[in-house]
Amino acid sequence: MELKEKLVSSFMAFEDTVDVHSSIHDIRTEAIKTFEEEGFPSKRLEDWKYTSLNSILKHDYSVFPKHENDIEFKDVKKYFIHDIDAYKIIFIDGKYASHLSQTTHDGLDVCLMSAALTKPKYKVIIDNYFNKIAAKNGISSLNTAFSYEGAYINIPKNKVVEKPIQIIHFSTGNEAAVMLQPRNLIVVNENAHVQIIERHQSLTDNPVLTNSVTEIFTNKRAIVDYYKIQNDRQSASLIDNTFVNQKQESLAKVHTFSFGGKLIRNNLNFYQNGERIDSTMKGITIIGDKQHVDHNTLVHHIEPNCESHQDYKGIFDDNSTGVFNGKVVVEKEAQKTNAFQANNNVLMSDKASINTKPQLEIFADDVKCSHGCTIGQLDESAMFYLRSRGIPEKEARALLMFAFSNNVLDSVKIPEIKNRITKIIANKLGVNIGFDL
């Protein structure tokens, strides 16, 4: 049975057993209809021109994995940013793992989507925010139809969250193949600040497909700092759909670090509904083998005096493929917009390829918009300089690559994350240097 039919029929079979607010039932039912009509995206769609899902859809994924929480913290400690104190929301095979987590209701809500979708006290917020900005296309609707578990974060007015929140999804490989559909809702109210780290990690080599949807609302003057660490095994694929709705003077930053996984598709969408908003999205992609990473970004400038900054660096080795499709839309009313987009890539092998499409659609005249995009190699003279000073070729190459991606790391606010990322990069490039020279 094809995955699409399997998903639709299992939805029909289990929908009545799911206990959520009745309005959520309607949303879920509506969404499965959309998915049934549109199905998984194909390469014929302009947005998916360079990414084919065929290779990852062929597995027989189990949609409702069994509940088995036999992981100990010491087994998975290395996947945490463990040297800092943090709130933790941990899932194993899509189910909440309370023994690994640290949630709170004390002054702020860091808890579960399933609680928010069932308990009456959250109903107002769910009615106001849930599924309000997620796209109504096939792939996001599929997640909406199965939305039940995930992280629910609500930061009240003027609250500066003192420690970051880590959201980690583990998959154990107890099933031959598993499909996970986490759904996160993050509401950051006026003047509130929060830092969030998200990671998906598979613990064995059984195939995993994650189709995640995250909705983030930043209200007036709120600040959200979001880090996505994507360093999964070669058997795991991820389709990440993130939607950020910003109100006036808010600041949202999303850093995406893509090093692992078989196929990663990041759909990152920002909607600026207010004046003087700042949106920043940065990314480092270092992949090899037959990996495929696709960054699809959208910034929708709707009101005047806003800014957006995009900076994506990519290093592609072996048979890997990179895609960058960045779209900036500036509406007629959005005068005095400053939108910048940069995408720099290095191809390390003749079999690697990169497809990039930085796109601008501008309807306002008093704007400063630019995009730059380069594809090139490491500077031979810089290589020579390093080698003439006794640095071996491999290390020299790694140093240059690190320098190439360094300005993305500059804006990372949590030093522990910076350290972790530099370690991953060193590991990825096969060298044993700290880069903190």
Added chain:
Amino acid sequence: MSKYTEDDLREELKTKEYEYGFYTDIESDTFPNGLNEEIVIAISKKKEEPEWMTAWRLEAFKIWKEMEEPDWANVNYEKPDFQAISYYSAPNSKPKYDSIDEVDPELLATFEKLGISLDEQKKLAGVAMDVVVDSVSVATTFKKTLGEKGIIFMSMSEAIKEHPELVKKHLGTVVPQKDNFYAALNSAVFSDGSFCYIPKGVRCPMELSTYFRINQAGTGQFERTLVVADEGSYVSYLEGCTAPSRDENQLHAAVVELIAMEDAEIKYSTVQNWYPGNAEGKGGVFNFVTKRGLCEKNAKISWTQVETGSAVTWKYPSCILKGDNSVGEFYSIAVTNNYQQADTGTKMIHLGKNTKSTIISKGISAGHSQNSYRGLVQINSRAENARNFSQCDSLLMGNECGAHTFPYIEAKNKSAMIEHEATTSKIGEDQIFYCNQRGIDTEKAIALIVNGFSKEVLNKLPMEFAVEAQKLLEISLEGSVG
């Protein structure tokens, strides 16, 4: 060169008038509306074409019937009804007006600004006038010079008759019949066009132009151009003219094929100023053109275009850099005003080693217009050391218009060096103020700034075109900023 002023141009245009003849066809017949196999055969017969040509057209028609009209471009328009068009009409011999007083005064004012002489104005507007006898001799001189060098430059229908082997060998090799919807339509029904062949090692001594090609005024709405530059040759080819043409044909679907063999160079410049519709966006020409060039080893093709006319423009002059060390260039200015829409750009397909391409695109949108740049840079896996530089800048005037960029970059070789940058901006108030302060009125100041903005492209145009094109930019944007 820098001392060449408008007055010189006006002077030159006055003396130049002899170069233009007036083409009078005794026969004036038009085919019934609609398109079917019989019409295709009839067109072919009418042009007394050999059998292979008729078969070629029919094949194209068969392909066209199976195809669907594309709609991916960033333009909105009412799709033409292909059965409501007459596919053959001999150039209309009857003058549209009996005297210059009947001509639209707006049009005359534009002529005045372009510095076009009265006689020429009459001709361009379609006013009856006497044939300039001298033109015959001019034509002969041209033909003689070209003939001595072995250059063939004639209409496509003549070429099919006189040089069938050349046409047969090259026609459709760069843009095959099945390439796209409009190329297929053009292949089936093309009325005429130009054919140009430069023999080995010959440097064409003059700018070849359809404008200069005496007695071939009406090329019709389905134009087919084929330029073949044999090994080591050079040619510069001009198409179109700066004077506004009130063409009644709504749909223009031309095909241009360039073939640059080893070490050859082709420079193809276009100025397009077809009727863009009125200020409310009614009427106007649809310009759907397929232009493509093929570069063999060490060859170079350079496209330069200035697009100011047409209600809808949809074209991508492209280069296939097949041979090693070949070079492709694309320089474009696209101006849209009122309700015009343009979706234009280029494709650079790098196949050979050490291939190089440059793209400079300047889009200027004013009024309610939409201007899109759409380009593809593709580096294939065997294209070692390919190099591309692209720059697309947009200038917006007024807050009702839009500027869009859709660059596609695909690299499959690690030695590729690709740079792409795009900017969008408007004319700064400080710039205008600076000019005003020095006694330059706002309208002139805008013209000055626009000229500066598009300088990189204007510089690539042949001299006589460049000056006219500059004026044309000015006129196209007139009244766009209050």
